[in-house]
Amino acid sequence: MIRVFDIGDRIEITPVKAVFSEDKSEKKYVSQLLDFDDIRTAKISTPLQDGRIIPLRVDQDVRLCFFTKSGLYQCKARIKKRYIEDKIPMMDVLLISEPEKYQRRRFYRLECTYEINYRRLSPEEVRIRRDLESGFGDAQELKKQLEDMPQDWKTGVVTNLSGGGIRFHLGESLDIGEMIELDIPISLKNGIVPMKVFSHVIDCTGDRPDSKDVRCEFDSIGPKERELVVKYVFEEQRRRMSGGKA
Numbered sequence: 001m002i003r004v005f006d007i008g009d010r011i012e013i014t015p016v017k018a019v020f021s022e023d024k025s026e027k028k029y030v031s032q033l034l035d036f037d038d039i040r041t042a043k044i045s046t047p048l049q050d051g052r053i054i055p056l057r058v059d060q061d062v063r064l065c066f067f068t069k070s071g072l073y074q075c076k077a078r079i080k081k082r083y084i085e086d087k088i089p090m091m092d093v094l095l096i097s098e099p100e101k102y103q104r105r106r107f108y109r110l111e112c113t114y115e116i117n118y119r120r121l122s123p124e125e126v127r128i129r130r131d132l133e134s135g136f137g138d139a140q141e142l143k144k145q146l147e148d149m150p151q152d153w154k155t156g157v158v159t160n161l162s163g164g165g166i167r168f169h170l171g172e173s174l175d176i177g178e179m180i181e182l183d184i185p186i187s188l189k190n191g192i193v194p195m196k197v198f199s200h201v202i203d204c205t206g207d208r209p210d211s212k213d214v215r216c217e218f219d220s221i222g223p224k225e226r227e228l229v230v231k232y233v234f235e236e237q238r239r240r241m242s243g244g245k246a
Contacts, residue, residue: 004073004099005066009033010237011044012065012108013056016076028109029054032241033066034090046082046089053089058082064093065102067234074102107163110233116168117183119153121198126179153183156214163230165199165217171210174201180216186232193228197221 011031029047036042044064047054056062058079066073081092121129125146132142156170166182174180178201186193199216206212218226 003036003038004070005033005036005068007033007035010067010241012067013047014063014065015056016061016063029056030237030241040095041080042077042093042095044091044093046091048089056082056091061096062093064095066099072102073099075099107165107230108233108237109160109162109167110236111160112158112236114158114185114187116156116158116166116185117153118156118168118170119151119181120174121179121181122149125149158184159213161229162233163218163221163226165202165215167213167215169211169213171212173206173209173212174204174214176201176204179219182216184229186228187236188228188232189235195225195228197225 009032011033013029013031015027029049031047032045034043034045047056056079058081060079062077062079064075064077066075075095076097077093077095079091080094083090083092128142128145131137132139132146154170154172156168158166158168160167161184166184179198180201181196181198184195184197186195197218198220199218201214202217203215204212221229
């Protein structure tokens, strides 16, 4: 087997039964490569969630995505052994397919909790912005109309974030397909970078009208802004895997 990964590389584990699922809540678990016998057996950390061990069973098939220096590589594997070593839960997995270069369709979602600001765009503002984008009408007049519009910013709490979208908790219900603007602080090693991006609502759930979970997909995000989000996700994941050290 061609070795494309290094000890310490981050791994994302997906149970095979969920790989082709259209369920939006499909589970992916974070692990780390601890050792490899250079044949087909890898020692990896057992994934944890809220301090509890994820009950992946022996002989269960999973898909592993390795985050390497040269990109993402994916392969199929089978869990062969679960055990504790030096008080650390570990698993031995047998790689049953060759690692292949993987172009992700979705960005890795980071579980996180911090405040952001958002505002709902009125149908009139959406119309004006579409006219401005398409070059329909007088650009200066359209920009002036946008400047004169009131902006009602509110606060929400992020629950997960990726380069493609965001999920956050707020105190009101939003409509599917509704356009909103998000003001998201991106915390990097060298400081906090503010980022504003237009998005549309793809899901809004919750039994109470004053407590909703909303998922949004980014619409206007540029390459530089998306790179900032991805960088934050990787930096934060690396910090968590190192026990909170910077």
